[in-house]
Amino acid sequence: MTTGSTTKPASSSATSRENSYTFALSALTALFFMWGFITCLNDILVPHLKNVFQLNYTQSMLIQFCFFGAYFIASLPAGALVKKISYKWGIVGGLLICAIGCALFIPAATYRLYVLFLGALFVLASGITLLQVAANPYVTVLGPPDTAASRLTLTQAFNSLGTTLAPYFGALLILSATATVMAGATPEQVEAARVAEANAVKLPYMILAVAFFILAATFAALKLPRVDAAEDLEPRASSGSAWQYRHLVRGAVAIFLYVGAEVSVGSFLVNFLGQPDIAGLPEAAAAKYVTYFWGGAMIGRFIGAVAMRYVGDGKALAFNSVIAILLLLMTVFSGGHVAMWSILAIGLFNSIMFPTIFSLALHGLGRHTSQGSGILCLAIVGGAILPLMMGGFADTIGIHLAFLLPIICYIYIAYYGLMGHKPN
Template identity: 45%
Template sequence: MPGPMASTPSAGTAAPPGTSYGKALSLLASLFFMWGFITVINGVLLPHLRSVFELDYTQTTLIESVWFIAYFFASIPSAKLIERVGYKRSIVTGLLIMAAGALGMTLAASLPSYGVTLAMLFVIASGITLLQVAANPYVTVIGPPETGSSRLNLVQAFNSLGTTLAPLFAGYLILGRSRSGTADAGVQLSQAERFADAQSVILPYVLVAIVLVVLAVIIARFPLPALGASTQRAAKAERRQQSLWKHRNLVLGIPTMIAYLLAEIGVANLFINFVSQPQMTAITHDQASRYLALLWGGMMVGRFAGSFIMRTIPAERVLAVFAFGALVVVATATFTTGPLAMYALILVGLFHSIMFPTIFTLAIKGLGPLTEEGSGLMIMAIAGGALVVVQGWLADRYGLQNSFFLTMACEVVVLAYALWGSRVTHELAAPEVAAAE
């Protein structure tokens, strides 16, 4: 894990930890909020697009796969951009890329076009990838190493605030204003109704684009503390003697992050279709979106609680407890029906809450000057969310409920990492925080 924050400002320019860094973290929390908000709009968008374009589950989850494929292709260019222009300019660039993609979604809705929708979601996800590569290690580094997981869980809680509000926002402006969102299950829409439904996407994405541009302007004018030279990529000669692949916690952290993302995205994006089934609750998609907000609300509560708990209990122990809890509730949703299955799936949000930030910080612990490169690999692992198309394929062939056996397997992987795989090997010297940008 990244090392301690300097007790005094370097170069006489950085503010004391209690002031400058606190303000920086507060501002960065807004980034976590926005990318969580935009990502979870997809959870409402997918059942909507499934009706508009008459898609099966495989084609529907392919939309989400394209979103996460962007993490694979954009992670390395993002790391190189950060190295070249710094964290603050990279964050501003990421926000503007997201705004451009959001405006592009209005074009996709106007046509309407499945292909353009995929392309614009890829653009938005590329901007989010840049923010992820910059913000996650940044938050982890600017503070004591023993509270890195706690600090990242805290700002990730604001990410969860965005994910909690997004289903309500999108449910009202997209599903609530569309025929597919308010119709009973199984109702066939006419071509005119599907075209009208597509237009309901325009207003939400225009509003999102405006907020992103305003946030980019604010951050461009804010003096973020800079990371010291020891957090930058090690010199080529030094890197020949330091291999990322000697660090078991990182090597095993990558597939664990992939498994976790597959579990989280599968649950969130199939939730509305799952609970709307006749054997579950037989409610409309619009009504189901409100229950989806509860799932993400549980994630927010869990992250705030996890941030507090990890101040006194080791992160790997907390991760093990939450992974076991997730396994139990997913199994309940898989083997039962009715409201019990729905509420069990809602509880998955609570147990998934601390997984991303905790796996991330455990994986980059002890990397020292290789922290930036290790962080880039962990962000690239988010592309594992693209494998949700596998769950869509399973749902088409074996039934939606049976597809959650894949989710159960993912929870087992996270549990094994918490109990054994997260142990640090070949720990390196820790980086420091330097002057303000």
């Protein structure tokens, strides 16, 4: 009788906790969708503001520099904040900051100042940094540790759904202004076109600001499970800091290079597909093809969420990196539709990289998980530095040869998948 009376409540408690975890993961899918959408919209802003302000490639890459530079500045404070206020309220705070950043696009477009656009992007990215620091480790601890990579890959698939839809959304509401207004040659018409192009960002970013405010209110009202960062699972993490784990540090380097490579490729797609020797597409048409790049990442993450239950995380990461290297070599040393589809296909193999690196790097950190997450998000600054470098290469040796840079990144990621992720 005693055994029966104690076993039943334990089972009921476990079921209740499992259900609350499922609900929390479901709620987080909308969050992952939104920050994927807003991040990928930068790939449309780069060619758009390049036209508005008559920028070269290096200057236009300041968009990604300011956006991903925010990760470097905000990540460690965000990690400390999440540890203090909990994952849930970190998410709410991040959503509110994102809403403010989107709203700042209105005065930026009104006054047509590039520096204001860059400032708005910095605020927006600071909010996304807080979301990343809070939500990624939250997903990893909402369930068994051995399925953390699969779980994070699944939620990242919805992030990829956002990145898949964003280029099409941007082509219709932002880049279409270029195609319809720029049909004139007089100074007055050109000036009117510049004004129309700048104003084209107002409606999309106001819609996004409202969406972020609604999400913040929703998450504030939700009763999400309180989960500590696995403090009792790894006794060896009871002292020191996350920096003592060399596989975490190597993982931070891998995140730096991966995000830098992904952002570099994505940022140049519209301009690359517009090259006469590649596809010669106008910007609005090229932007729609960017959907294939991010759509491949989405499909790959859904496949990876299942496949990685049977294939080792490190082996999957190394395999995808090698394929990405081969596709980049095909892009650089070919032209026309071969180069076009080779570069677009990289998205499929990018799919599992970020969540896999993230979960491998956080493995075994115990109570240092939130600090480790902050360090990994700090490394996302690669998305600021490497695109700027690639912009410099594009201005000097041409956009085609500039794609040699990401190859170096994927070589290191392949090493991390094979050996670098192992704790020692």
